[in-house]
Amino acid sequence: MPFIRNALEEPEDRFFRYDDPLADVIINMVEGGDGFPWHYDTNNFTVTLGIQNAQSGGEFEYVPMLRTPTDERFDDVSEVLNGDRTRVTQLVLEPGDLQIFKGRYSLHKVNPVQGDRRRYVGIFSFVEREGMCGSVERTRQLYGRVLKHHCDRAGLREDNLID
Numbered sequence: 001m002p003f004i005r006n007a008l009e010e011p012e013d014r015f016f017r018y019d020d021p022l023a024d025v026i027i028n029m030v031e032g033g034d035g036f037p038w039h040y041d042t043n044n045f046t047v048t049l050g051i052q053n054a055q056s057g058g059e060f061e062y063v064p065m066l067r068t069p070t071d072e073r074f075d076d077v078s079e080v081l082n083g084d085r086t087r088v089t090q091l092v093l094e095p096g097d098l099q100i101f102k103g104r105y106s107l108h109k110v111n112p113v114q115g116d117r118r119r120y121v122g123i124f125s126f127v128e129r130e131g132m133c134g135s136v137e138r139t140r141q142l143y144g145r146v147l148k149h150h151c152d153r154a155g156l157r158e159d160n161l162i163d
């Protein structure tokens with residue numbers, strides 16, 4: 001954690017593990033034809049560890065710091081969603097690559113993968129406020145269920161971003 005926190009240049013009192021039993025550490029699996037559309041993460045900081053790539057596809061694309069904690073910048077988001085690639089950066093991550101990014105503010109996606117081999121990525125999530133976990137609505141969308149933990153902590157988030 002100190003290494004990740006230092007890389008992000010965050011102070012000790014603004015860096016915690018995501019307090020989310022469903023989402024703090026996960027292995028994400030993508031099969032042929034699948035990917036992830038443009039989105040923001042529900043946590044502030046995201047660390048990914050490449051484990052296995054598919055035969056092709058699965059490139060990671062992102063727009064650094066497209067929104068801020070106080071400004072959604074919907075016009076800029078619309079431009080990206082409508083195909084403007086001016087600010088889009090593409091990364092091809094290999095197994096063993098450790099990626100550290102601010103997923104709550106940097107719009108990102110994973111292109112669809114092709115082939116029989118699945119893409120596996122480990123994802124470690126961190127937040128700026130102790131005790132923060134996913135919102136009830138977004139957790140249900142992502143994981144198909146919510147726990148009492150999510151309901152108990154609803155509204156703890158500092159920002160008013162729409163998730």
Ligand SMILES: [Fe+2]
Pocket residue numbers: 039040041103108
């Ligand atoms: Fe994400």
